[in-house]
Amino acid sequence: DTAVSQTPKYLVTQMGNDKSIKCEQNLGHDTMYWYKQDSKKFLKIMFSYNNKELIINETVPNRFSPKSPDKAHLNLHINSLELGDSAVYFCASSQVSRNSYGYTFGSGTRLTVV
């Protein structure tokens, strides 16, 4: 039973399109995150939700909009996709209320914008 699951695993789309990535965790964690990993493998935080509340909103274009309908789900919607959005997007979760800050990552979504 997958702990943090992301869909889709691969996403190839044209510039200007709108797409969504979904994430679900069954670990009972209270905090979920979106990270972007670029071609140089550098992981950069985008958003963090704690108990459905947006906690971190890094400097990302407002074309990116996260949504957390409940503690177990965190989705990412991207409008008007650009070539530079091509990357691997990882969802992760942790249990911050128990001072446990280590992450469990999803398998990632490789987004290619053509």
Place this chain on the structure above:
Amino acid sequence: QKEVEQNSGPLSVPEGAIASLNCTYSDRGSQSFFWYRQYSGKSPELIMSIYSNGDKEDGRFTAQLNKASQYVSLLIRDSQPSDSATYLCAVYTGGFKTIFGAGTRLFVKA
């Protein structure tokens, strides 16, 4: 700007040797430190966490923390080809934020 620095490598070691991976961080107030292993095309996997100065051992892995020097290291004893991966150092800086280093690529030669 809070930073986590790692040598990108690749670090090449023969099978059975000790691999030593290093990391420095800029935020002196950081309290929690992590090592993740990432195989090519896969997601990062948490392998070690350390919170206080000194050494922490788990199987063939030993994490070392020196807060005065703002330095974290990971030692892998009896390195195996299956240890070949990118190792990411991560530092929890507070406010729900964890900063990752760019990773060190390790190659273990059979």
